[in-house]
Every structure is written in C-alpha cells, then in structure tokens.
Amino acid sequence: MSDLLAISGLVKHFDDRRGLLGRITGNPGALVQAVNGVDLGIGEGKTLGLIGESGCGKSTLGRAILRLHEPTAGQVLFDGTDVTALDASDLKAMRRRMQIIFQDPYASLNPRRTVGEIVAKPMRIHALATGSDLEDRVVDMLNRVGLNSGHLNRYPHQFSGGQRQRIGIARALIMKPKFVVCDEPVSALDVSIQAQIVELLDEMKQELGLTYLFISHDISVIGYVSDRIAVMYLGKIVEEGETREVLENPMHPYTRALLSSVPHLEKTAGKRDRTRLKGDLPSPINPPPGCKFNTRCPLATELCRQSEPELRHMQGTQSAACHLSLANAEG
Amino acid sequence: MTTVTHWTGDAGTAKSETLFQRNMKLFASNRLSIFFLFITLGFVFMAVAAPLIAPHDPSDADLFRRLLPPAWMEGGDWSFPLGCDALGRDILSRIIYGSRVSIFIGATVILVATTIGVLAGLAAGYLRGWVDIVISRLVDILLGFPYLIFAIALIAMTGPGLQNIVLALAYKEWVIPCRVVRGETLATSGVEYVEAARAMGASRSDIMLREILPNILSPVLVVSTVRMAHVIILEASLSFLGLGVQPPMASWGSMVADGRSFMLQEWWLSTFPGLAILLLVLSINVVSQGLRDAFDPRFHD
Amino acid sequence: QAQELRVGFTLDALTLDPANHRNRETETIIRNMFDGLVTRDSDMNVVPELAESWTAIDPTTYEFKLRPGVTFHDGSPLTAADVKFSLDRLTKENAMGGQTSPRQSLLGPLKEVVVVDDLTVRLVLESPWPILPAMLPFQEMVSQAHVEAIGQEGMAEGVNGTGPFKLVEWRKGDSVIMERFDGYYGGATDISPTGKACVERVIFKVIPENSSRVAALLAGDVHIINSLPSHLVAQVEANPDTKVMAVNGTRTSYIALNNQTGPFADIRVRRALAHAVDRELIVDKILNGKATLTNGILSPDAFGKNDNLPTYEYDVDKAKALLAEAGYPDGLTVTLDVDGANKEIAEAISAVASKGGFQINVVVGEGSMLTTRFRTKGEPIDGQMWLTSWGNGSLDPVGIFVPTHRTADRGNSSGYSNVEVDALLDAANVETDRSVRADLYGKAEAMVNADLPKLYLWVAQDLYGVSTKLTGWKPSSDSRINLHDACLN
Amino acid sequence: MNDAVLRIRDLKTCFDTRDGMVTAVDGVSLSLGRGECLGVVGESGSGKSVTFASVMGLVKKPGFIAKGSINFEGRELVGLDPKNYRKLRGKEIAMTMQDAQTALNPAYTVSNQIIEVLLAHDETLSGSRKAQRRQARQQALEMLQLVGIPSAETRLDDYPHQFSGGMRQRVMIAIALACKPKLLIADEPTTALDVTIQAQVLELIADIRDKLGMSVILITHDLGVVAEYCDNVVVMYAGQVVENGPTGAVIATPQHPYTQGLLRSIPRLSDLSRRIEPIKGTVPELIDLPDQCRFMDRCTRAQASCRDLIAMQDCGAGRQVRCIAPGLAGGSDV
Amino acid sequence: MSVGKFIERLLQLIPVLLGVSIIVFVMMLFTPGDPVAIMLGDQHVTEELENALRHDMGLDLPPHQRFFKFLSNALTLDFGLSYYHRQPVWDVIASRLPATIELSLAALVFALVVSIPLGVLAAVHKNSLLDRIATVTSLFGVSLPGFWFGILLIIFFAVNMHWLPVAGRAGFESEVAPITHLLLVDSLLRGRIDAFWDALRHLILPTITLGLPMASILTRVTRASMLDVLNRDYITFAEAKGLSKTKILIKHALKNALIPTVTVAAIETGSLLGGNMVVETVFGWPGLGRLVVESIFVRNYPLIQAAVLFYAVTYVMLNFFADILYTMLNPRVKL
Ligand SMILES: Nc1ncnc2c1ncn2[C@@H]1O[C@H](COP(=O)(O)OP(=O)(O)OP(=O)(O)O)[C@@H](O)[C@H]1O
Ligand SMILES: Nc1ncnc2c1ncn2[C@@H]1O[C@H](COP(=O)(O)OP(=O)(O)OP(=O)(O)O)[C@@H](O)[C@H]1O
Ligand SMILES: [Mg+2]
Numbered sequence A: 001m002s003d004l005l006a007i008s009g010l011v012k013h014f015d016d017r018r019g020l021l022g023r024i025t026g027n028p029g030a031l032v033q034a035v036n037g038v039d040l041g042i043g044e045g046k047t048l049g050l051i052g053e054s055g056c057g058k059s060t061l062g063r064a065i066l067r068l069h070e071p072t073a074g075q076v077l078f079d080g081t082d083v084t085a086l087d088a089s090d091l092k093a094m095r096r097r098m099q100i101i102f103q104d105p106y107a108s109l110n111p112r113r114t115v116g117e118i119v120a121k122p123m124r125i126h127a128l129a130t131g132s133d134l135e136d137r138v139v140d141m142l143n144r145v146g147l148n149s150g151h152l153n154r155y156p157h158q159f160s161g162g163q164r165q166r167i168g169i170a171r172a173l174i175m176k177p178k179f180v181v182c183d184e185p186v187s188a189l190d191v192s193i194q195a196q197i198v199e200l201l202d203e204m205k206q207e208l209g210l211t212y213l214f215i216s217h218d219i220s221v222i223g224y225v226s227d228r229i230a231v232m233y234l235g236k237i238v239e240e241g242e243t244r245e246v247l248e249n250p251m252h253p254y255t256r257a258l259l260s261s262v263p264h265l266e267k268t269a270g271k272r273d274r275t276r277l278k279g280d281l282p283s284p285i286n287p288p289p290g291c292k293f294n295t296r297c298p299l300a301t302e303l304c305r306q307s308e309p310e311l312r313h314m315q316g317t318q319s320a321a322c323h324l325s326l327a328n329a330e331g
Numbered sequence B: 001m002t003t004v005t006h007w008t009g010d011a012g013t014a015k016s017e018t019l020f021q022r023n024m025k026l027f028a029s030n031r032l033s034i035f036f037l038f039i040t041l042g043f044v045f046m047a048v049a050a051p052l053i054a055p056h057d058p059s060d061a062d063l064f065r066r067l068l069p070p071a072w073m074e075g076g077d078w079s080f081p082l083g084c085d086a087l088g089r090d091i092l093s094r095i096i097y098g099s100r101v102s103i104f105i106g107a108t109v110i111l112v113a114t115t116i117g118v119l120a121g122l123a124a125g126y127l128r129g130w131v132d133i134v135i136s137r138l139v140d141i142l143l144g145f146p147y148l149i150f151a152i153a154l155i156a157m158t159g160p161g162l163q164n165i166v167l168a169l170a171y172k173e174w175v176i177p178c179r180v181v182r183g184e185t186l187a188t189s190g191v192e193y194v195e196a197a198r199a200m201g202a203s204r205s206d207i208m209l210r211e212i213l214p215n216i217l218s219p220v221l222v223v224s225t226v227r228m229a230h231v232i233i234l235e236a237s238l239s240f241l242g243l244g245v246q247p248p249m250a251s252w253g254s255m256v257a258d259g260r261s262f263m264l265q266e267w268w269l270s271t272f273p274g275l276a277i278l279l280l281v282l283s284i285n286v287v288s289q290g291l292r293d294a295f296d297p298r299f300h301d
Numbered sequence C: 001q002a003q004e005l006r007v008g009f010t011l012d013a014l015t016l017d018p019a020n021h022r023n024r025e026t027e028t029i030i031r032n033m034f035d036g037l038v039t040r041d042s043d044m045n046v047v048p049e050l051a052e053s054w055t056a057i058d059p060t061t062y063e064f065k066l067r068p069g070v071t072f073h074d075g076s077p078l079t080a081a082d083v084k085f086s087l088d089r090l091t092k093e094n095a096m097g098g099q100t101s102p103r104q105s106l107l108g109p110l111k112e113v114v115v116v117d118d119l120t121v122r123l124v125l126e127s128p129w130p131i132l133p134a135m136l137p138f139q140e141m142v143s144q145a146h147v148e149a150i151g152q153e154g155m156a157e158g159v160n161g162t163g164p165f166k167l168v169e170w171r172k173g174d175s176v177i178m179e180r181f182d183g184y185y186g187g188a189t190d191i192s193p194t195g196k197a198c199v200e201r202v203i204f205k206v207i208p209e210n211s212s213r214v215a216a217l218l219a220g221d222v223h224i225i226n227s228l229p230s231h232l233v234a235q236v237e238a239n240p241d242t243k244v245m246a247v248n249g250t251r252t253s254y255i256a257l258n259n260q261t262g263p264f265a266d267i268r269v270r271r272a273l274a275h276a277v278d279r280e281l282i283v284d285k286i287l288n289g290k291a292t293l294t295n296g297i298l299s300p301d302a303f304g305k306n307d308n309l310p311t312y313e314y315d316v317d318k319a320k321a322l323l324a325e326a327g328y329p330d331g332l333t334v335t336l337d338v339d340g341a342n343k344e345i346a347e348a349i350s351a352v353a354s355k356g357g358f359q360i361n362v363v364v365g366e367g368s369m370l371t372t373r374f375r376t377k378g379e380p381i382d383g384q385m386w387l388t389s390w391g392n393g394s395l396d397p398v399g400i401f402v403p404t405h406r407t408a409d410r411g412n413s414s415g416y417s418n419v420e421v422d423a424l425l426d427a428a429n430v431e432t433d434r435s436v437r438a439d440l441y442g443k444a445e446a447m448v449n450a451d452l453p454k455l456y457l458w459v460a461q462d463l464y465g466v467s468t469k470l471t472g473w474k475p476s477s478d479s480r481i482n483l484h485d486a487c488l489n
Numbered sequence D: 001m002n003d004a005v006l007r008i009r010d011l012k013t014c015f016d017t018r019d020g021m022v023t024a025v026d027g028v029s030l031s032l033g034r035g036e037c038l039g040v041v042g043e044s045g046s047g048k049s050v051t052f053a054s055v056m057g058l059v060k061k062p063g064f065i066a067k068g069s070i071n072f073e074g075r076e077l078v079g080l081d082p083k084n085y086r087k088l089r090g091k092e093i094a095m096t097m098q099d100a101q102t103a104l105n106p107a108y109t110v111s112n113q114i115i116e117v118l119l120a121h122d123e124t125l126s127g128s129r130k131a132q133r134r135q136a137r138q139q140a141l142e143m144l145q146l147v148g149i150p151s152a153e154t155r156l157d158d159y160p161h162q163f164s165g166g167m168r169q170r171v172m173i174a175i176a177l178a179c180k181p182k183l184l185i186a187d188e189p190t191t192a193l194d195v196t197i198q199a200q201v202l203e204l205i206a207d208i209r210d211k212l213g214m215s216v217i218l219i220t221h222d223l224g225v226v227a228e229y230c231d232n233v234v235v236m237y238a239g240q241v242v243e244n245g246p247t248g249a250v251i252a253t254p255q256h257p258y259t260q261g262l263l264r265s266i267p268r269l270s271d272l273s274r275r276i277e278p279i280k281g282t283v284p285e286l287i288d289l290p291d292q293c294r295f296m297d298r299c300t301r302a303q304a305s306c307r308d309l310i311a312m313q314d315c316g317a318g319r320q321v322r323c324i325a326p327g328l329a330g331g332s333d334v
Numbered sequence E: 001m002s003v004g005k006f007i008e009r010l011l012q013l014i015p016v017l018l019g020v021s022i023i024v025f026v027m028m029l030f031t032p033g034d035p036v037a038i039m040l041g042d043q044h045v046t047e048e049l050e051n052a053l054r055h056d057m058g059l060d061l062p063p064h065q066r067f068f069k070f071l072s073n074a075l076t077l078d079f080g081l082s083y084y085h086r087q088p089v090w091d092v093i094a095s096r097l098p099a100t101i102e103l104s105l106a107a108l109v110f111a112l113v114v115s116i117p118l119g120v121l122a123a124v125h126k127n128s129l130l131d132r133i134a135t136v137t138s139l140f141g142v143s144l145p146g147f148w149f150g151i152l153l154i155i156f157f158a159v160n161m162h163w164l165p166v167a168g169r170a171g172f173e174s175e176v177a178p179i180t181h182l183l184l185v186d187s188l189l190r191g192r193i194d195a196f197w198d199a200l201r202h203l204i205l206p207t208i209t210l211g212l213p214m215a216s217i218l219t220r221v222t223r224a225s226m227l228d229v230l231n232r233d234y235i236t237f238a239e240a241k242g243l244s245k246t247k248i249l250i251k252h253a254l255k256n257a258l259i260p261t262v263t264v265a266a267i268e269t270g271s272l273l274g275g276n277m278v279v280e281t282v283f284g285w286p287g288l289g290r291l292v293v294e295s296i297f298v299r300n301y302p303l304i305q306a307a308v309l310f311y312a313v314t315y316v317m318l319n320f321f322a323d324i325l326y327t328m329l330n331p332r333v334k335l
C-alpha cells in the first residue's frame, strides 16, 4: 500500500510510576497504557474515521502521530519519513505538513490574540510570508472558511463556537498541510452547527487535497465523513475497514454493540433487538488479560480471557481483532 | 457567558477589544476602586514630589519645637500642621518623605520578586522535569519559613538598611508569584491553544512568553498588588522593630516606633504615620480587590 | 487581704543564680531574695548586712564577722562555710559545675577565703585593693548544701537565699513572684527599720514597653516602675495617685571619640565639639532636666570626684574657630554611631551641633556590634564617635575610670592612652588611704578633662514612677530596688 | 388531556443580568400526561433547563418567573411557598441533573446522599432516628440495586469520585427515584456519556418508568434519543416552543423550518449517501429580542410577515407549531 | 487515607526540612563578624575561654562538618548555650514557648471562630448590609499595621477605659500550678475560674491584634469559596431533593467550602508566627517572639538560629497536618 501515513506498532504509555519510594509507601503511581500497539494506514486524499469510547486513547493516538506526545514505541511513516525519528529542526519542518484541529473551540484559541494573529502565527513561525503578503494569505484563508477580513482584529471571545472552530480550521490549514488530525472537531457543537463544520471540512479536503484522521465518538458523523473506519477499544484497534462494509457488517462484537446502541430516528419508541454491553470501559492502567473486550463481551469464551487476538483480515476490506469469526454469523 | 455575535452580522461594526481591555473597563466602572486608585496614585505622587510638597526638611530638628501638637490643638502652629516629633521635626514632612521608603521598598520588592517569580514559575510549569523539581523544592523550602521571621533573621544577619530590607524581602517574596505562575502555567500548558502552537512548530520560549504568559498576567497583576500591600506592612513592621531603614531617613514604621512611648500623651507622633500606613495599604488592597473582581471570571455574571 | 507590691520592670531576670550573670536587671530582682555580706545605705555608704562588722587586718586581709542566727529560706543556718563557698563559686575557675562565674573579675584580686570559725571568715587578697567592701554589696551568699543538692543547672531557677523575700514562682519573660520570708533576720542594723519585710508579696512584672509600663502604673496595676521616660514625668506627676521619684544615677553618658585616627585625633576638633554641643539644652528638652551635667567620667556622687573640673561652655564661635584652626574652616562631617536606645539623644546632638560647624550623621547600630568596633582594648578603632555610657554601681572610680581610660583597657572606646593617667590610676588602685586615693583620682580627672578623649555629657537621673500608696521606699543610686522597707497603705 | 400531571401555561422566566434582561424562557406551554414520556429537544441555550428549573422552583437570582402558570396535579406551583415546595421536591417531582460529575456532593458517600432524601420525605420510616436510618439504608441499597449498580452493598459507602460517569448517572437516578416520585425530570441524562453507556441509562429510565408508572420528562438535544424513548416531543428554540406533538409524527413530518433543518443536518447511518444540510447562522442572543419569529434570520423561507408576533398554531393530530407557513418543503426530504 | 500515603507525605517533609536547616545554617555562616566576640560583648574573658567557646560552638570546624554537627545537635534539641542567658538555648526557648503557643492558638481560634460564620453569612446574604460590613472590615483587617493597632487598643481599652489589662500574660493573683503551661487550660483544669477569667482578659487584646489579619483573610476566603460552592450543581441538586435550607447550608455547602479555608489557614499561620514578634513586643507578652526580637539586639545568634529553625519546622509541620485535615475533609484528594 502506498499510504500517505503508515503507523506501525505505535505505543504511548504515560508513566508516573514512583519506583522504590512508591513501593515503600504503597503509592506506586501508574502506568497508563493509553495507546497499546496500533497499526494503521491512511491513503492519500482519504479520511480515516477513528471511533471509540471516551478514554480509549483516540486523542492520544492522534497526538502521538504528530509527536505532540512523544510515542513510547513504534513508527509513524509520513510520506516515507519516520516522524518518530526526526530531530527538532526536521520536526519543525514536518509540522508544516501535518496539522491538528481540536475539539474545544473555546480552549483552542489563545484569548489574548486577535484572529489575524492566530491565523498568521504558523506562517510567522515558519517564516513563510511577511507583511502584506502574509495578510493577504490570512484574509484568503479566512474567506475560505467563511469568515472575512473584518474579523481580523477581533478576539476569540467575540465569536460563537462554530465560528471559532472555523478559525481553528483556518489556522491548521493556512500552511497547506497534507495531513490533518481532526480530534472531535464537532463534538462540542450543537447539531445545527456541527453540520456546518462537517461540510466545511469536507470542502477544504476537496479544495486542498487533504488527508484526514477524523476522530469522533459519534458514529453517524464518522460514517458520514470517512472512507474507512477504525474502531478503537482500550488502546487498540479492534476493527478496521471500508466505512460501508464495517457499518453494514461489523465483524467485532464491540463494533456491533456500538452500532446497536445508536438511537435511530426512524424507529419510534418500540424496542429493538440489541446487543447491550454491561459495565464500563476498563481502566487503561490495568487492562484485563486476554482480549481487552472480554469483560464486556457477550460472546466471550475462555480463549478470549487468555490470549489476545491480533488484528487480522476478515473479509473484503475488513480486519478485526477477534478470536471468533463472526464474518457470516449475521447478515 | 460568552458573547455571541451574529454569524451573518457585519464584522466591521463590533469593536475589537481584548479580554484585558474588557476587564479593565469593568474595573474602571467600579467607583470605589477608582477612588482608592487615585489615593494610591496620590501617595505615589507624594513620594515622587516629596521635596516639592513637603513644607519642611524632614530632618530639620529644633528642640524648641519638641512635641509641638497638631495645628488645631492648643499650642499648635499651622506651619506644622500635624505637629512635631520629639526632636522638633515636622511630622507632615516626615510622613511625606516616609512615603518614599514605603513605596520604594514595596515597588522594588514586588518588581524584583514578580520578575523572578514569573520567569521561574513559567520555566517550572512549562519545562517540568528537573527544572521544575529544583524550583519547586526551593519554593517549598522557602515557604517553610514564616515570612516575617525569615526577613527578621536575614536582617539580623546583614544588618538594617534600605538595600538589605529589599533583599531580605525579595528573597522570599518571589516564591509567591512563582507558585501562582507555575500553577497557572501547568493548567494552561495542557490547554489546546498551547498544543496548537506546538503543533505549528513554535519554540518553547515562544510558547512560554507569547502564548502562556499573556494569559496568566491577570492573576499575576492581582497577586502582585495584594503582595505589595503586604510588603509595605512588612517593611513598616521591620522598621517598627528597629530593623528598618536608617535615620535620618524617615520610615512610617520607625516613626510609629519612635512615637510609641509618647503615645499616652503626644498621640500624634505615632497616630499619623500609622494612619498613613493604613491608608496606603488599604487603598492598594481595595484596588487589588477591584482588579480581582474584574479579572476573576468567577465574579463575572 | 495580702499586701502585694508590684514592680513594673523593664527586663526579666536572665537567671536566678546570683553567681551566673552580669546583668543589672537580674541583680535588681534577685537582690531582694539574697543578701550580701554588706549593703549600701541611702547615702551609698557601705554598711554591714549579713556581716555584723568587718575589719581590714592588713591591706590584703579583711575579716568579716557574721551575724548570728541568720537562716536561709529553707531554715538552715548561714555559716562561714557558706560564705566561703559562695565567694569561691564567684572567683574560682570552673567553680560552677565546670563554668567560671562571669562575675569573677568583679572581685579583682581576691585570692582566698578562709573560714576562721563558724561565724568568721577572712578574705585574703593578692594585692591591696581598697575597694573590696564597695564591691561586696552585689555578691550574694548562697547555701552550700542547697547548691550541692540542686546542682548548677538547678540554680538558674532554684532560690534559697537569706534575703527578705523568698521565691514563689518565676514565670519566665513575665514575672518573678516572691513572698515575704518570715524567718528573716532583719537586715542591716544600720538601716532602719529592721525586721521582716513590710509587704507580704512582691512581684516583678516584666513590661519592656515604656508606654505600657507607664500605663500599668497609671492604671494602678503596679506600684513602682523603673526607667520612667523623662517625657512622661509630667503625666505621672499629673495623676493624683502617682508620683515621680528620681535619684542621681551612676551611669555616665559620653561620646567616645576616636583619638587614634581621623578628625578627632586632633584635640582641637575634640574641643570644638565640646563647645558645639549644647548639653544644657538637650538635658532641658529631651531629658526634662533630669540629668546632671558632668565634665568628667565620674558621676557627682562618686568617690574621688573632682568638683573643680573646667567646663567646655557651649560657644558656637569658639567651636567654629577651633575647627578652622584644625583645618576645617567649612565645618566637618562626621558619623556618630549609636544603638537604638540612644537614637533620640544622638539625633538631638546632631541637631544642636550643626550650628557649631559639625554635620553629624547618626548611624544606628546594635549595641554588641558597636562594642566590638569601639572597645578594642588598644586595637585600631573602627569608627569616629560613639554615643554610649558606662555604669558604675559601686560608685568607685575603679569600676568606671580605669576601664574607660586606662590604656587599652576593656572600656577604653577612644583608644586613649596617657601614661601619666595610667600611673595615677594604678597608684590609686592599691592606695588604702581614702583621701590620698581621692586625690589621685582628682588629678587624673583633671588631666583627662584637658585631653578630652571623650565628650562627657551627663549623668542621667534614674526616674521611677511610684504609687502614692507606697511608703518607706526610695530609689537608690545603684539602681537597686530594695523592697525590704517598702509598705503599701 | 384531563389527567395531565404537569401543565405549563405561558411560562416566562427572565434573568436580570448586567448586560440586560435575558428572557430564557418565553411563553412556554406544554402538558404531560400520567405515565407519559415527554422529550424536550433544542440547541444549547434554548431554555430547556431553565424551563424545568422553573418547575422545580429552583430558578436562582438574578432569575425569576415573570409570568405564567405551572400546574402540578392540580396544584399551582408558581408562587408556592418555599416550605410546601420543599415537601414537593424530591418526593413528588424529582430531577436528575445534566452533569452527574458535579451534581453529587463529593464530600459525602453515596449512601449518605440517598438516605438524606428518604429521611427528609419518607413517612413510612418509623422508630428512633437510628432505626429510621437503618431502614433508609436498606432502601438505599435496594435503590442502588434497582438502578443496576453491581455489588451494591460494597459500593454503598463509596464516594462519588469512585464511580464512573455512567454509574454516577445511575446513582443520581437512584437518588431521584428514592421516594418514588410521580414525575421525573431527567435533564440531559446521557449527554456526557458514551453511546454504549447512554443506551444502558436510557433503558434503565424506561424500565423504571414502566415499573413505577411515573411520568418522565427527558431533556436532550439528540433527536434520536427522543425518537426511541419518548411518546411526545417538544422542540424548543431560543426560549420558545416551536413545535410539539407525538414523536413519530413530528419526526416523520416536521412542520417548523427549524425542526426540518435540524433533521436535515444530522447524518444518518441508515443512509450514508444522503447529504446533510446545515442550518446557516447561529442562535440569537436572548437579550431584548423583538417579538418576531426567532428563527427568521436563519430561515430560508423567511418573509415580511415573520416580523409579526407568531403564536403557536394547532395543526391537527395533537400537534402544534409556531410558524406562519408550517410544513412547506417539509416532509418530502425526511 | 492509607498508612502508606501518610508515610509518603511524611517522607516528603524530609527534603523540605533539610533545605530549611541548610538555609538557616547558611544564614549564620554568612553573618559578618566573629560570633564569639559578638556574643561575649564587653564581658572580658580569657583567651582559653574564648577558644573553648569557639570549640563548643564548633566554629573551628570546616563548614560542612559544622553543618552536620549543627544538624545532629538540632535533632537532639541541642542548640548550644545561650551565652546571654547562660542557659542551654533550648531551655530558654522552651520556657517561652507556652506563652507563644497559647497566644497563637488563641489567635487561630479567634480567627476561625470569627471568620467562618461571618464568611458563610456574608456569602449567603450576598450584597446585604452584613456582607458589606464584612467586606469592609476584612479589608481594614488586612491593612492595619498590627503594631500600631495594638497600641491603639491598649490606649483605648486599657489606659482610657480600664477595661482590660495593659500588658503581660496573667495577673498577679492568678498563678496556678502548671500542667500544660497554657494558662487558660491550666486554670480550668485546676478549677480556678478567677484565674481563667484573668488569663482571658490578658489574652483578649493581643489575640485580636494578632488574629485580625488572619480572620480577615479567612473571612474573604470562606466567603468566596462559599459563594463558589453555593453555585455548584450539587447544591441545586440538594435543593431539588427537597432538603431544608439549613441542612443544605451546613451539610452540603459548608464542608466543601471549608476546604480552601483550611489550606489558607495553614498558610496564614505563618503570618501568625511572624506576627508574634510584633504583637508580643507591643503587649509585653512573655513569648518566643519577643525573645527573638530581644536576641537580635544582643546578637544572641545561637538562639536566633534555633528559634528560626524551630519556627520553620513548626510551620512545615502545621502545613503537613493541614494537608491531612484537607484529605479528611475532601475524599477526592488522595495524598
Ligand atoms: N498526559 C497524560 N497523562 C496520563 N494519562 C493520560 C494523559 N493523557 C491521557 N491519558 C490517559 O490516557 C487514556 C486515553 O486518553 P485519550 O485522551 O487519548 O482518550 P480519548 O479516547 O481521546 O477520550 P475522549 O473521547 O474522552 O477524548 C485515558 O485513560 C487518559 O486518562
Ligand atoms: N443564571 C443565569 N443568568 C443569566 N442567564 C442565564 C442563567 N441561567 C441561564 N441563563 C440563560 O438562559 C438561557 C437558557 O439556558 P438553559 O440552561 O435553559 O439552556 P439549555 O437549553 O438547558 O442548554 P444546554 O443544552 O446547554 O443545557 C441561556 O441563554 C442562558 O444564557
Ligand atoms: Mg479525546
């Protein structure tokens, strides 16, 4: 595969264990295994949707790719370059080509800077343009995201959430990156605004030929924007494949449960036959042995409790990490 | 609550003001704070223009004027409105010159301490690692000393005097802005706009000074005004205990101390300098409270 | 209702062990619980107390006969052995549980104490020392058995004396509470009345703050206060229930001038200063007139005082002329060191001296620091002028003249050295004939007055505020507060 | 609907703020039958929470109920004295709050927080204070079991922070249901939760509603949730009800352009190829709004007469809508 | 809180205490002048005695050895001899401690007793007259120079009105045999109401002077945190449960609102300890603070050193206990 981005064996652990002192005092700190060996590829111009429950490691994965978190292990090949091996100056150069859009439109903009300054900042850092040239490019970018030059000198607090998200998008895209991590860019917005931003991101993708890693916990949004879907559970990818295939024929019991939990507009109050999960996502501090999902899986067997399944090809474009073969179990 | 401007609205019409400006306006709308701000500025003016406004040389002693009462009392003299001290020096002039000591020490200590504290706090909070460990330990250790005791011990070692007082106070004072800044920096450095700057490739100093610093200046401003009031009282206390500035320099604290044994009869010797301390410190505190009310978002509604 | 006399006092005792301090306030407090072999009457004459009488057998041997029937507070009798033990404790090296008494030097050449019989001791001196009796009033007698029982450490708080009061409690930093000792032998027979003390209880209450102390007196909380600030005299007098009592002090105030180097090495400058300082004005205004000017180091009441010393009159022109002569036609700027307690006086001196051409900068330092800079025992002095004082409870020149003026002596803060003066002082030190001795000191003082190593200022009166209820008590020059005779109506 | 448990008429709740008078709820009317589940949807800030805070009598200064009536089981609640209100709250009307994280007191154990409601309201408890506590504790345990907290006995004395988000929401429901209220107001019980947990919690509420026969108001901004769990729906926009009616009907044939826009802007799993169409613009500020259609600025069908005061209109089948041109361009797409 | 966590927190004190001792030691090291000469002042002693003293004080050792000696001695409370008092330094300090502890505790209690109800009431009745009065009073409270205020109090209450004694710790009649050395406690234990009353009268003015700034700060903190807590969802939820007003206030609000108060109170004990120096001087209170001030003027370094170290250790320990209390109030915090 000639993926633009190829992740292999990516691990990110947050380690604040205390060593000897901790052992003496019985407060050893914790090793949070936020991302625990992820292999993924994203083809150029494609959108990979990443879905999973809160705390399963989606954001950590997104940030580790950009080295906003230093990965513990693994490789991130971007256009053939191993991002994890770059030194400071090469990394800086690389950052022109990989960007991120954040979830919280209120926290992601510096309240002390004007919109003009915020959007121009990446250009300044990389000395890509100065003076009126810079201003032209900023205004151009603002126009593209649906704002205008009149907004240049305003401060973030003067904008609504949706508008702020547009500013964040302008900032991420002004350097014309090839790859953008969208970390739940619409989760904090109201439904009617969500749609605006989803549309905008889509337009930008077409216009600039972008590649997205699109993180969300809303499977309808993911389904709508992605070419492929990856389902994450407790630091691991449990299923991956073409969007349509995964949604129509989920291979992993977790994916199924996820899908059947989504309330549907079409059906009215009557109850559907559903796969209901018991309990919560286990803690990434001490994940269960065997298959990480076995504690909640309605189909778990002894094997699941003992050995951890690898992500393997199932059918079509789909792979899943499950001992059971559900390929044709259901329609 | 956030201000929601119309998405379709004309962008040009809304005035662009920073949060800081907005808060400042809020502050300015608090009449009490403004009143006391003017009193504070009055003291500053008094300190700067002391030679011009003081009616007499503050160290001009004349034993024939010893313990002259304030002008409105029997035996008073309007050319010495607040009376004279035990050596016949004009109390008003000494209070006017005394403001120099209080304000100079207050301002210098706070300036030095805030500069050091902000830089150290930023470094500790953003760089983390051993920088944080070293700075935080030092802060913990210095916090282990009650303030006045620390200052007294230092001055007991180094001897009294303007410079020693400033140093003795600043040695510990920086810890306070440092802690505040470190905490704010820690909180801010996880915020997404800082991550965004990192994602753009901004350097660490760029992030600390341009992204984080401007956003934590409000608490620093509030803290440093409160602390300034505190430092002024500390200086006065040191002077009162005889560890303050040297004569013939007049310090309010030492004036209270000198006048204290006259308190039973010649009450004006200590009362007026004491009032001066109270008024200045009170003014700064009110201003600081006004700043806090304006800047602390919890009070916005 | 028990009669209780309360004294508002500036400082707490440092210890209650009479041998383990050299502190005036401590002395004042504990002298009410301990008696000495001798004491002073109100005219400062030395009279027998625990001793019935004494004789100088020869210039180096004094024999003391003890009063019979004297008992310690615990009821045990005072014997010659106790006297020897007490004096040995004061003078012998390491006699106090390995330490040496800081009072050792107060007993000068005392070599040996010999017990003759139960009620007789002899004090043997190494060399003639005529002031021995004058030095004895403040050497109190302790019980040997008691010291051995409670040990050196215990002495700091465990009192067993022969004085008119016994200890009830010492609340450190707050008060010393005493109770009348009903077994008291009566005290010095030369001072009436005798017998046990008049009041039943005595409390020394520590109130360091001047205004608080005065306020306590005015409020009737205490009956006597020491160190009444002069500016509050009027107020105490104005109160119908209180009055002021004054006594000539024994502390001479002076400005030590650096005779070694700097401007004051020139006698003309020293004299100019003497003419420039209006001492009378300062005494009048700052001390409320409660001080006696002096032209020499000795106080007017002291033994051997030369009453005919010339005065350097306040004379601005003369001062300026002398300064000009010494090469300072435009006046002279000098630094006056002073400790916190004397700051006001120093500033006043600075204020008055400016008319005479002296620009004096007052620098406040700490007493002990100044001591090391000025009392250098002959080493170079670091400083120009120091406003200080020297107390002389014994009122004998040995206690003040010698240390402050003899070459390189411990209190010679001027670096003054005059071999003739030294010779006169040395001679007087061993002279037993009182009038000859007095003469020697008179000569020495005249010489010093001419050399003017220090600017002699005054002997301030000790001021006490007392309640009008108090009778039978008078302040004493040696700053002792003897409460034996004090009564309350 | 004669046996309405709750009937709100023309409720207006305002906040007197520094920036001006915020009319958070402006003329809301709705009613809720016994055993019914009513869904309330609307964007953030549309006045959902304030409406039901008004019902609970929990509008705090600077807020106040400017006019209108709230009728609960025949009793008028507007102007009810605090003491009687207190007797009502927690006992007859219970409420769960938007954020379970902050709504449970962090300083007390879960059992403590359930027991205190019982002690405050439950008259069946008898005996000494200690005995009452014991009984209440037993009931608390039953409640925790009812809401499906695994090994409830051991978790009784845990603190809220020791529970996960979904469990906290259950605890809050347990507290709300402790006195078997007639009406449960669930304010966005699942917004902060993941879908898998959301499903658990909503199912739980539905189950309990069946068991206890109480009425439920489910506040949410997820139309899907309404579609699955509610009998009727009220759509709110900028402090006003813009449309209400039986859920199925409203979703199938929305009449108000806002409801229509909302439905068009949601991507649907069932039809991934369907393009979503955002509603342009943002919600207006609630300060000094003119008496015109609040949705006008964003509406594609706005016309001059939209500037007049618009009232709710009946459009049959128990449905009402606040629009002068309802239904147009509606159904076909949905 | 588990024992392990308690121990961990205790272990964390070690570097702080060590650092504190280093700083105290270094302060002394850099003190100009010969400590022995300064200590001896004008007492004239022999050369041997001087050298012996120098040796006793360990001044003939190299600095690092001096430090270790200092540290090991300090651990056994051996701070050498206060030459001025001719007693072991620790004995002198110990004799002054009860007075300081009594005054500080009284001030602390005063501050808490005044500030908590006042802060709560001010928050509950926000913008009421009471709130305004509390705000103004607390502004004055933090702005008053204690030394001056104390003098004013004496003049008014003691000198002019004769209501309260001028100075000191106890009247003359009211000595009671010590048990705890705290007069208020001892007099009660011994059943001496008169002595208790007397001790209380002596305590009032110094307590107010010392405690006022702290009371003011705590009032503000309590008010602010109470306001904050009252806006929390769990308060609304408690109201939604139909609980009574007082129950909500006392049970649900106060416990949470006190958390910041405890922290700030611990920090502010530092200014209590420091304020002792000033207040004890003004009121002639026979405590450690006055002793330290007096010691400065006689350059009694070993005593200053020991006292500063003592204050610092006390302060660190107080904050430690406040932390523990904090965790007890706040189940969320795991040390
Ligand atoms: N800096 C950090 N230090 C320690 N643990 C962390 C850190 N950042 C994240 N974690 C932990 O790593 C795990 C994964 O977190 P992450 O933010 O990647 O989850 P997520 O899937 O993005 O969740 P959400 O949907 O809530 O955003 C969580 O358990 C989180 O607590
Ligand atoms: N205490 C208050 N002071 C001023 N305005 C308030 C206050 N509380 C609510 N409001 C205003 O009332 C309006 C409605 O708020 P409400 O909380 O009911 O919205 P909501 O529909 O519940 O939104 P969400 O989905 O975010 O919970 C908002 O615009 C808000 O600004
Ligand atoms: Mg995330």
Ligand SMILES: [Mg+2]
Pocket: D048, D049, D050, D098, D187, D188
């Ligand atoms: Mg809400």
